[in-house]
Amino acid sequence: MDDIKRIIATITVPSKKRKVYYTFTHVMLQLLEKHDIKYFAHSGTMLGAVRHEGFIPWDDDVDVMIDENDSDKLAALMEEIESFGIRFGTSKTIESGLVQFVPFGAKILAGSRYFMGFDVFIGEKIEISEKTVYHYKSSDFRRWFGQRYVATDEVFPRKKYRFGPMDIWGMSRPDDYFQRSGFRLDEAIIGVHKSGKVTADAAIAELKAISAYPITDETVLSLSAPYDRLELFDLEHYRVT
Numbered sequence: 001m002d003d004i005k006r007i008i009a010t011i012t013v014p015s016k017k018r019k020v021y022y023t024f025t026h027v028m029l030q031l032l033e034k035h036d037i038k039y040f041a042h043s044g045t046m047l048g049a050v051r052h053e054g055f056i057p058w059d060d061d062v063d064v065m066i067d068e069n070d071s072d073k074l075a076a077l078m079e080e081i082e083s084f085g086i087r088f089g090t091s092k093t094i095e096s097g098l099v100q101f102v103p104f105g106a107k108i109l110a111g112s113r114y115f116m117g118f119d120v121f122i123g124e125k126i127e128i129s130e131k132t133v134y135h136y137k138s139s140d141f142r143r144w145f146g147q148r149y150v151a152t153d154e155v156f157p158r159k160k161y162r163f164g165p166m167d168i169w170g171m172s173r174p175d176d177y178f179q180r181s182g183f184r185l186d187e188a189i190i191g192v193h194k195s196g197k198v199t200a201d202a203a204i205a206e207l208k209a210i211s212a213y214p215i216t217d218e219t220v221l222s223l224s225a226p227y228d229r230l231e232l233f234d235l236e237h238y239r240v241t
Helices: 004-012 015-034 042-052 069-077 139-144 176-181 195-211
Strands: 061-067 086-093 098-102 117-128 133-136 159-163 168-171
Touching: 004 195, 015 061, 015 069, 015 086, 015 098, 015 117, 015 168, 042 061, 042 159, 042 168, 042 176, 061 069, 086 117, 133 139, 139 176
Parallel strands: 061 117
Antiparallel strands: 086 098, 098 117, 117 133, 159 168
16 A cells, blocks of 8 residues: 555645646636536546545546537636636637636736646537437547536536535536446546656556556545645636736
8 A cells, every 4th residue: 555655646736736726726617607607527527526525636637518508608708718817728719619728827826837727628418329418519529538428417407516625516416427438436547638648657557567557445546635725715816917
């Protein structure tokens, strides 16, 4: 177990950086609420909310999905993001099926230069196996992640989950989604973005060498992502002046 803890520590996002991630998440969730966009946690964010009550310790972004019928509301949100210290990432159009937001405001970053993406996926309602489901509106994402759809009646009415120092809306019944899409409650895999790939690959190799990958150790599966103490404010506090 000591070896597993040591290896996991090499890929766990530092608490100072995690504080920034939670602050940015707080601002984005408030903006979504302000515009009455009924988002729900998706992908690793949904898994983190259930399994870790926050970020997966080595995760470095947030994924949510919205109904395509809320696209006009998202467009209105996009018009004011710079006022709150946020700009667009690499994907910046509703038509693409994904809008990525990244922070630049001093009240979010608090002197750091950490990158973080908050990904808003557009969900399209389609019929699969005689059920109405949300799937990626993007044909590319639908092709790459064919099983990551969720029945609409397993999303709504949404459920609130603890997410570090805040709450986040998520799927009301995510179990079938987890089972089908490969997000597991009883084991963990390590998936990070390109910037952390070398470190992640080294951690996976070490875990495999001691027959501990995928990770099934309960103490890892129940880890909370550490973060420096932070105070969260109403949305107007983060406005760029």
